Amino acid sequence: MALFSGAGVALVTPFSNGKVDFPRLGELIEWQISHDIDAIISCGTTGEASTLNDEEHIETVRYTINKVAGRVPVIAGAGSNDTAHAIKMSLALQEAGADGLLMVTPYYNKCTQKGLIKHYAAIADQIKIPMILYSVPGRTGVNISPFAVSVLCRHPNIAGIKEASGDMSQVVEIAKYASNQFALYSGNDDMTVALLSMGGIGVISTVANIIPKDMHLMVENYLNGNVKEACKMQLEMKSLIDAMFIEVNPIPVKAALHLMGKIEKEYRLPMCEPTEESLKKIEKEMLNYGVIPPYPCS
Template identity: 50%
Template sequence: MSLFRGSAVALVTPFNEDGSVNFEELERLIEFQIENKTDALVICGTTGEASTMTDEEQVETIKFAVEKTKGRVPVIAGAGSNDTRHGINLAKMCEDVGADGLLEVTPYYNKTSQRGLYEHYKVIAEAVNIPIILYDVPGRTSMSIAPQTVKELAEIDNIVGLKDASGNLSYAAEVRNLVGEDFDVYSGNDDVVVPLMSIGGIGVISVLANIYPRQVHDMCQNFFDGNIKEAGRIQVNNKKLIDALFVEPNPIPIKAAMNMMGYNVGGLRLPLYEAADSTKELLKGLLR
């Protein structure tokens, strides 16, 4: 069963000046997303700066999102780790506070073999009862889930999908060829959502949706409704802005853009640093 179909926003985590989580602004962002038809919220993923948060902060933020969302859309918790024991504990805590599903990134830095990767995901899946979306982002983790490994993991009942942030449509096509129709594939890249959906994907986990939630939702919905030309138009028309949102590592540009638009999302936690002046000027021109 799909956790969601369409556009899930990879939501930023707003911070106060002292670096603490700004829960008041987070509630405002959640309402903005739901009002504009976002189909699911991903809390404390890459864009949410989870890697700089303590477990307590991360779980508290996910719990807050669950409480404020009140079941209107699914809340998917970022819960990945390169330490499997830590990953199990974090997954359990996210389940305990009411997350509808988990987004589990591949182990980073220490990496592993494909066998180790399978066992890592298997034991995490066995520790919880909620659905899991695998997260393949080799540009950040320096390893990928091989299509055959995805196929084997898809046989585990509560591993239900893959966020493919490889940017490689050939990889996505091979995965779709190997897994069953009930296993979901989502684009992890805003610039290839429609192409990925054309080979069997059912949506996107989107950075762009932080500022253009209605457009990203409409792009997916038009595709589902058979209005492929309109879906493609939305995809192409946002290409320059999408590129600008990744001229520096995510979420540096998206936070700069949101602050320009009047959202008080604050700064970033080191080692992430404020956007360069050239990035801000580029974003200003596009947003204007």
């Protein structure tokens, strides 16, 4: 069975003075749940997992699990370009109480599809909770092909795929393997309704960090048959979504959350603050959408 349907937020990791800001993280979690988010994804790409050491990573996921307290599923990012390390992290996050794991493709190595299948199978063989594959070749340099999906979807511990290739032709091919045991999730906020039309059941979303209720409602509308309203909402979000990717994720969305007063404007290098030009665009689209009231950019 699927880990969730609807809108899952790829939650940011707030920092303060170089450390994870757990009080702010707790506030974000409560705000997300109060605005009807359907799942929380901790320590994924948007959560800057690549700059968290293992201890911080596990502690952040554990804190999230304890704070959520079973109200929605918590899915923990556990991907690595080292299969042995991915297994180690997966077991630690499973022990911490994660409901499932999000497993990005191995980055930098540029493994073959044969190696990719072996990588995922080796991890899935060691865990007891569901895993969602995560294909984002623009970020990692490695694509999960439809053939690889056709093999991996048969594994009992592989429960779905977050498809963020941006290639709708590939999505159509992968959608052939969607079932009650293997879920298809959008990894591109601006293609969510299109992917739902191919049999998807939800989205793992960056923009949900700032508009969780709207993302929840958009997917809910589509899944309940109100396709016209879902399409309308998708189109209305488009400019805001574009602004959230004006620079590499999560730079814009963390800037947006800072403008909303929810987190400090702090990143870990090599991530850094957006340019003034980007910040003005981010604020403009937030104002246009109604996320923030009018006030000077600072």
